[in-house]
Amino acid sequence: MIELQGLTKVYGGKTVVDDVSLTVGQGEFCVLIGPSGCGKSTTLKMVNRLVPLTSGRIVLDGEDVTTLPAEQLRRRIGYAIQSIGLFPHWTVAENIAVVPKLLKWPKARIADRVEELLALFQLDAAEFRDKYPHQLSGGQAQRVGVARALAADPSVMLMDEPFGALDPITRDVLQAELARVHRETGKTIIFVTHDMDEALKLATRIAILNEGRLVQYDRPIELMFEPADDFVRDFLGKADLGLKLLTRRWVHQYVAPAPWADRKASMGELRDIVASHGHVWLVDGEGRPEGLFGARLWRADGDPLGELSRVHPDWMATPDMSMKEALSRMVWRRILALPVVDEQGRLSGEVTMAGVMGRQSEGQAA
Numbered sequence: 001m002i003e004l005q006g007l008t009k010v011y012g013g014k015t016v017v018d019d020v021s022l023t024v025g026q027g028e029f030c031v032l033i034g035p036s037g038c039g040k041s042t043t044l045k046m047v048n049r050l051v052p053l054t055s056g057r058i059v060l061d062g063e064d065v066t067t068l069p070a071e072q073l074r075r076r077i078g079y080a081i082q083s084i085g086l087f088p089h090w091t092v093a094e095n096i097a098v099v100p101k102l103l104k105w106p107k108a109r110i111a112d113r114v115e116e117l118l119a120l121f122q123l124d125a126a127e128f129r130d131k132y133p134h135q136l137s138g139g140q141a142q143r144v145g146v147a148r149a150l151a152a153d154p155s156v157m158l159m160d161e162p163f164g165a166l167d168p169i170t171r172d173v174l175q176a177e178l179a180r181v182h183r184e185t186g187k188t189i190i191f192v193t194h195d196m197d198e199a200l201k202l203a204t205r206i207a208i209l210n211e212g213r214l215v216q217y218d219r220p221i222e223l224m225f226e227p228a229d230d231f232v233r234d235f236l237g238k239a240d241l242g243l244k245l246l247t248r249r250w251v252h253q254y255v256a257p258a259p260w261a262d263r264k265a266s267m268g269e270l271r272d273i274v275a276s277h278g279h280v281w282l283v284d285g286e287g288r289p290e291g292l293f294g295a296r297l298w299r300a301d302g303d304p305l306g307e308l309s310r311v312h313p314d315w316m317a318t319p320d321m322s323m324k325e326a327l328s329r330m331v332w333r334r335i336l337a338l339p340v341v342d343e344q345g346r347l348s349g350e351v352t353m354a355g356v357m358g359r360q361s362e363g364q365a366a
C-alpha cells in the first residue's frame with residue numbers, strides 16, 4: 001500500500017501538482033489520467049523521487065519514505081516507462097537482473113527470477129535470454145522493460161505510459177498481459193496514461209487530474225455514474241459511456257438460461273419454444289450449439305421460426321469475454337443473441353441484446 005499525502009510541485013512559481021492526496025491499497029491498480037500537462041508524470045515521478053517534492057509525504061507500507069535516500073527507495077519501487085530505457089549493450093537477462101544484482105542476490109536466484117519473469121511475459125527463455133535490445137520488437141522490448149521493473153518483487157510498480165509508443169494491436173496484447181500479470185502477482189500499481197480505454201481496461205481505481213489537482217478518485221463504474229463535476233463528465237466523453245462501460249462488463253454477468261432443443265425435437269416443439277422465447281438454440285448430441293431459429297434481425301415471412309442459421313464459432317461467447325466484444329459480435333452477425341459455451345463448447349446459457357439493454361439501464365439508474 002502506498003499513500004501520497006499532499007504532494008505538491010512548484011516550478012518557477014507555477015504550481016504544477018497541487019496538494020494531491022491519494023491512497024493506493026495493496027493489490028490496487030491505480031490509473032492517473034487527465035489532459036496533457038495536468039501533472040500526471042510529475043506526480044508519478046515524485047513517488048520515486050525522480051522529481052524532488054516541493055512539499056508532501058510518501059508513506060510506503062506504513063513507513064514514511066519521504067526522506068529515505070532515493071536509491072534505497074527505488075529498490076522498493078519498480079519503474080517502467082514508454083521509452084523503455086533498456087541498456088543497449090546488455091542482454092535481456094542482464095537488463096532484467098539490474099535491481100536483483102544491486103541487491104546482491106545470489107547468481108542462481110537471479111537466473112531463476114529471470115526465467116520466471118520471461119515465462120510470465122510469455123517470452124521463451126532459451127530464445128530471448130541472450131538477445132540484445134536491438135534484436136527485439138517494440139512489444140518484446142516493452143515486456144522486458146516491465147519484467148525488469150518487477151524483477152526484485154517491488155512493493156509498488158510505477159508505470160508511465162509504458163505502451164504509448166506501440167501500435168494498437170501490440171498495445172492491446174500487452175494491456176491484456178499486464179492485466180493478467182496484475183491478477184497473478186497482486187502487485188500495487190500506479191499507471192499513467194492519457195487513454196481512457198486503456199484506463200478502463202486496467203484500472204481498479206482511476207484518479208482524474210486537472211491542472212495539477214486531483215478532481216476525482218474512484219472505481220471506474222462510480223466515475224461513470226457519479227462524475228464529480230462537469231470536467232469529469234466531459235472528460236469521460238458522454239457519448240461513449242455506455243460502450244466504454246461494456247469493456248468493463250463480462251459475459252458471465254449477463255448470461256441467462258438459453259432456450260434449447262436437440263435434434264430429436266419436432267418442428268411443432270421448436271415453434272412452441274420460439275413462440276414463447278423468440279428463438280431456440282439447436283444443440284448436437286454433446287450439447288454444443290449448432291443452429292438457431294429466430295433471433296435474426298430479419299425473419300422469413302410467415303413462419304415465426306424464420307430460417308435456420310448455422311451457429312458459427314465467431315458467434316459464440318465465453319463467460320470471460322467482455323460484453324463489448326459480445327455486443328460487437330451480435331452487431332457484426334446481425335443477431336439478437338449469442339450462445340455462451342463452456343470449455344467443452346457446450347451450451348451453458350446465452351446473452352441477448354435485450355439483456356444488455358436491461359442491465360445497462362439498470363446500471364444507469366443505480
Ligand SMILES: Nc1ncnc2c1ncn2[C@@H]1O[C@H](COP(=O)(O)OP(=O)(O)OP(=O)(O)O)[C@@H](O)[C@H]1O
Nearest residue numbers: 011012016034035036037038039040041042043194
Ligand atoms: N522540469 C520542469 N520544469 C518546469 N516545468 C515542468 C517541468 N516538468 C514538467 N513541467 C510542467 O509541469 C506541468 C505538468 O507536466 P507533466 O509532465 O506532469 O504533465 P502530464 O500530465 O504528464 O502531461 P502529458 O500527458 O502531456 O505527458 C506541465 O505544465 C509541464 O510543462
